[in-house]
Amino acid sequence: MSQAWMVASGKGGVGKSTVTAALAAALARRQLPTVAVDTDMGLRSLDMLLGLQDRIVYDVVDVINKDCKLKYALVQYTLSPALSLLPASQLGNWEDISADRLARVVHKLKKRFSYVLMDAPAGLERGLSTLTALTDFSLLVVTPDDVSIRDAERVIALLDGQHKPKPMLVVNRVVAQLVESGDMYSPQVVADTLDVPLLGYVPEDMAVLRALARHHTVLDENGPARDALLRISRRFVGEYVPMPPLKRKRRFFFFTRG
Ligand SMILES: Nc1ncnc2c1ncn2[C@@H]1O[C@H](COP(=O)(O)OP(=O)(O)OP(=O)(O)O)[C@@H](O)[C@H]1O
Numbered sequence: 521m522s523q524a525w526m527v528a529s530g531k532g533g534v535g536k537s538t539v540t541a542a543l544a545a546a547l548a549r550r551q552l553p554t555v556a557v558d559t560d561m562g563l564r565s566l567d568m569l570l571g572l573q574d575r576i577v578y579d580v581v582d583v584i585n586k587d588c589k590l591k592y593a594l595v596q597y598t599l600s601p602a603l604s605l606l607p608a609s610q611l612g613n614w615e616d617i618s619a620d621r622l623a624r625v626v627h628k629l630k631k632r633f634s635y636v637l638m639d640a641p642a643g644l645e646r647g648l649s650t651l652t653a654l655t656d657f658s659l660l661v662v663t664p665d666d667v668s669i670r671d672a673e674r675v676i677a678l679l680d681g682q683h684k685p686k687p688m689l690v691v692n693r694v695v696a697q698l699v700e701s702g703d704m705y706s707p708q709v710v711a712d713t714l715d716v717p718l719l720g721y722v723p724e725d726m727a728v729l730r731a732l733a734r735h736h737t738v739l740d741e742n743g744p745a746r747d748a749l750l751r752i753s754r755r756f757v758g759e760y761v762p763m764p765p766l767k768r769k770r771r772f773f774f775f776t777r778g
Pocket residue numbers: 529531532533534535536537538539560565641642692693694722723724725726728729732745
């Protein structure tokens with residue numbers, strides 16, 4: 521049975537696209553037919569995160585408007601034929617998108633792929649409520665701060681209002697040292713506050729920025745974020761993978777005379 525997932529957050533810039541791209545690439549590594557759908561109209565980013573920015577001809581709005589067939593808008597991931605991208609439109613916006621037509625596109629995608637991962641736009645506007653109606657399950661990406669948690673509560677309320685299942689939670693940009701000193705919520709505290717199951721957490725990691733600069737996913741950069749996202753992808757498909765304890769970075773002290 522194929523599944524449509526929405527990756528949402530409420531607050532912008534918390535790592536939805538980073539998580540979507542890495543999760544999609546991880547599922548494809550397991551040969552699971554997956555499509556990543558960028559729904560951030562006007563602000564697309566998944567193409568860059570997957571290194572496919574030079575290969576886009578058509579986008580999701582062209583498909584919705586029947587300017588092209590779905591198969592011509594799908595861009596195959598260079599590193600795995602199991603993953604395709606359906607890019608967002610750089611010009612269109614959610615106000616022009618017919619919910620019924622998008623539903624038909626998602627229905628077609630579900631026939632073709634086991635996992636349809638829809639990277640939602642930030643905010644609680646029309647785009648999010650349209651996607652909420654189309655999704656079977658959702659992944660909530662939250663950073664461990666009050667603003668992100670409060671915005672995530674609004675997304676949970678939206679899902680609840682549409683009788684959708686509780687989302688799974690990914691807490692991103694966790695800094696073990698700050699959690700230890702009491703200056704940042706632990707991932708479990710965030711999950712308990714939101715009352716949703718914790719799928720995993722991703723540490724703050726410079727490798728994520730390196731991956732962004734190099735136009736590939738975090739899976740192609742060694743580091744704790746990559747390891748965490750691989751664990752998350754395994755839990756996502758139902759494997760039992762224990763949550764490792766938060767690790768502080770080792771510190772080196774240099775004593776200088778002076
Ligand atoms: N674990 C992390 N460690 C370090 N930087 C990160 C981490 N996760 C995300 N980032 C950085 O945070 C920024 C925002 O990430 P991303 O674009 O994935 O967020 P988003 O939620 O999709 O944003 P938007 O709401 O604008 O769509 C990017 O520069 C990304 O590289």
